[in-house]
Amino acid sequence: QNRGIEMPQYKSLGEANAATDAVGEMPDTPVPSIASGVMDFAADARTFQIDWAVYKQSHFLNDAEYEIISRFVQQRSEEAKAAFIGENGIGLFNVFISLLSKVSKVGTLQYLLTVISDLFEMNNVAGRALFHECGKTMKEPSWHYFLKILTCKEDDYVVHQANNILVQLASDGIEPLDQRSLIVYFMWLCPQIKSSERDASLLALKSLTRLLRYAPYRRPFYEQGETINALSYVLTLKYDVHIQAQYLAANCAWIATFDPPVAGRLGFDGSNLTKLMVELLEGTRKPKVVRMSLAYFCNLVTVPETDAEKHRNCTALVGLNMLNILRTVMASTLDQEAQSDAETLKSTLERTYEDMSSFDEYANEVTSGRLRWSPVHNSEKFWRENADRLNDQGFQLLKILIQLLDPSSQDAEVLAVAAHDLGQYVKNCTTRGKSNIERLRGKERIMALLGHENKEVQYQALIAIQKIMTQNWSALSGLTVGGK
Numbered sequence: 001q002n003r004g005i006e007m008p009q010y011k012s013l014g015e016a017n018a019a020t021d022a023v024g025e026m027p028d029t030p031v032p033s034i035a036s037g038v039m040d041f042a043a044d045a046r047t048f049q050i051d052w053a054v055y056k057q058s059h060f061l062n063d064a065e066y067e068i069i070s071r072f073v074q075q076r077s078e079e080a081k082a083a084f085i086g087e088n089g090i091g092l093f094n095v096f097i098s099l100l101s102k103v104s105k106v107g108t109l110q111y112l113l114t115v116i117s118d119l120f121e122m123n124n125v126a127g128r129a130l131f132h133e134c135g136k137t138m139k140e141p142s143w144h145y146f147l148k149i150l151t152c153k154e155d156d157y158v159v160h161q162a163n164n165i166l167v168q169l170a171s172d173g174i175e176p177l178d179q180r181s182l183i184v185y186f187m188w189l190c191p192q193i194k195s196s197e198r199d200a201s202l203l204a205l206k207s208l209t210r211l212l213r214y215a216p217y218r219r220p221f222y223e224q225g226e227t228i229n230a231l232s233y234v235l236t237l238k239y240d241v242h243i244q245a246q247y248l249a250a251n252c253a254w255i256a257t258f259d260p261p262v263a264g265r266l267g268f269d270g271s272n273l274t275k276l277m278v279e280l281l282e283g284t285r286k287p288k289v290v291r292m293s294l295a296y297f298c299n300l301v302t303v304p305e306t307d308a309e310k311h312r313n314c315t316a317l318v319g320l321n322m323l324n325i326l327r328t329v330m331a332s333t334l335d336q337e338a339q340s341d342a343e344t345l346k347s348t349l350e351r352t353y354e355d356m357s358s359f360d361e362y363a364n365e366v367t368s369g370r371l372r373w374s375p376v377h378n379s380e381k382f383w384r385e386n387a388d389r390l391n392d393q394g395f396q397l398l399k400i401l402i403q404l405l406d407p408s409s410q411d412a413e414v415l416a417v418a419a420h421d422l423g424q425y426v427k428n429c430t431t432r433g434k435s436n437i438e439r440l441r442g443k444e445r446i447m448a449l450l451g452h453e454n455k456e457v458q459y460q461a462l463i464a465i466q467k468i469m470t471q472n473w474s475a476l477s478g479l480t481v482g483g484k
Contacts, residue, residue: 037199039164041157045114048107060102065095078122085119085126093130097138100145106155113161120168132174143169147181150188160203163189167207171214182217186224193230198245201234205248212252218259228271235276239283246280250292253277257299264304267313268367274300275368278320281329287338290329294341297322301348314352319364323349359386366397369404371417377424387428391436398425398436405445412454419446419457423464434468443468 052073056066068091075081085092096116103109120127135142146166150159166185170177177185192204212218221227234242234249253273257263267274281293300313326346334342356364362376376382390398404418422442426433437443446468449461 038156038160038203039199041110042114042117042161045110045157046118048111050108050111055099055103060099061095064091065098068092069095081119082122085130089126089130090133093134094137097131097134097142097145100149106153106158109149109153109158110155110161113158113165116165117161120165124168128169128172128174131169135175141169141175143175143177144181147177147185151184156197156200160200163203163207167210171211171217173214176214176216179220182220183224186221186227190226190230193249194233201245202248205234205245205252208252209248209255212255215259218256219262222256222259222262222265228269228273232271232273232276235273235280239280243284243286243289246284247286247289247292250277250280250289250296254292254296254299257296257303260303260305263299264306264309264313267300267316272369274316275320275370278317278322278325282325285332287335290332291335291338291341294329294338294345297345298341301345311352314349315356315360315364316367317345318349318353318356319361319366319368320370323353358382359389362386363397366400366404366421369400369414371404371414371421373413373417377417377421383424383428387425387433388430390425390429391431395436395440398422398442399440401425402437402440402442402445405442405449407448407452412452412457415449415452416454416456416460419449419460419464422446423460423467426464426467437468 050073052061052066052069055061056063061069068088072081072084072088072092075084096112099112100109103112116127131142143166146162146169149162150166153159153162169175189204189208192200193208195201195204208221212221231249231253234245237246239246253266257266277293277296281290281297284290284293297317300317301310304310304313323346326342326349330339330342330346358376359382361374362382365371365374371377390401401418401422404414405422406415409415422437426437429436443465446461446464449457450465452458452461
């Protein structure tokens with residue numbers, strides 16, 4: 001039975017990471033710690049007195065299983081438990097798996113998961129090894145029972161303790177989650193990351209940082225789609241309130257970029273993650289968040305497989321005003337690692353900026369979605385020379401401009417500039433500019449802005465509609481951009 005995700009199997013996390021390209025090799029950094037919160041219930045769960053005889057009478061345990069677990073719970077010290085497991089480990093862990101697959105009572109599940117977690121704390125390597133050994137003799141991998149708990153149980157402590165154990169079993173490369181199970185896991189994880197319950201979100205993000213340290217999970221994580229949206233959601237929260245969650249989300253994004261194809265696509269995939277990471281760097285003052293953000297951007301410009309992908313990411317970051325943001329960040333006190341990343345990023349982006357044409361700058365500004373009244377928008381020469389280029393690559397830039405005309409947008413300047421640029425496009429395009437706008441439903445979006453609360457947006461929308469509706473440009477010769 002193939003339990004992998006169509007990638008090589010590894011015996012350890014270190015081996016998995018070592019197998020990636022050197023440029024994408026991840027440093028050995030610890031999993032970030034968080035306040036326990038919901039997991040504090042473990043102290044109560046350890047005190048539960050379970051009547052195992054009832055489970056034997058109900059045929060949940062046979063005689064041998066009843067004897068093993070009864071003897072185990074009599075061991076009080078860590079030394080006694082370790083000695084017991086040394087002699088009876090496989091039998092005891094088989095009992096754990098058997099009970100997890102049968103028991104529905106919440107209190108018993110809380111107790112069992114706490115015991116397993118404690119054993120992992122005592123000796124993580126041995127605990128995982130025993131579960132993996134049990135998995136060899138069963139029809140399902142050892143993590144299967146914990147994944148099932150995630151999808152069918154509702155108790156917060158039960159699901160997050162099960163998740164904690166599952167991630168440890170599934171991230172060492174011995175029994176990887178298969179493709180289908182990985183999708184199921186991410187479907188459970190994403191709502192947890194976006195949960196309004198702070199503990200749930202932090203625990204989910206912490207588990208994701210551990211899971212992604214197993215290199216073969218990084219691309220499926222990215223390609224699942226909703227996972228990137230979940231991280232993006234966390235990055236939109238208030239910076240001074242959700243510091244730890246945003247640090248963990250940035251940590252996950254950084255780890256994902258050690259996969260070269262992922263790093264090559266994140267700047268231009270439409271997910272907004274990179275744009276939100278830029279805004280996070282600009283808005284936060286927490287050193288650890290700044291450091292993690294800079295590390296993410298460094299990966300974007302160094303890890304992709306091809307020079308073309310690296311250049312594309314560089315131009316995207318220039319369009320997101322990263323150079324100006326970097327100057328502000330570097331004026332503050334940075335630790336050695338962050339300073340090194342900032343200097344690398346700055347020098348790389350400065351070389352890119354020097355090579356960019358005015359149209360390259362414009363294209364990156366449009367792609368970034370952060371339109372501002374820079375000189376290029378008001379240049380008649382620019383539009384005469386470049387309007388037709390908005391039709392390139394299947395009208396990519398034209399489509400983005402139209403998408404930016406979102407009436408629900410909170411950025412009035414973006415709406416005004418986008419409406420203005422579409423008017424200039426229609427005026428100067430030599431290949432059916434008016435028809436292209438109407439076919440892509442741009443005219444409808446512009447008209448929807450005529451009633452916008454912002455006067456500048458109204459004005460630019462009106463001028464754009466006039467340009468679309470008339471072919472007699474001399475009638476507009478007395479109008480200038482920004483004139484009233």
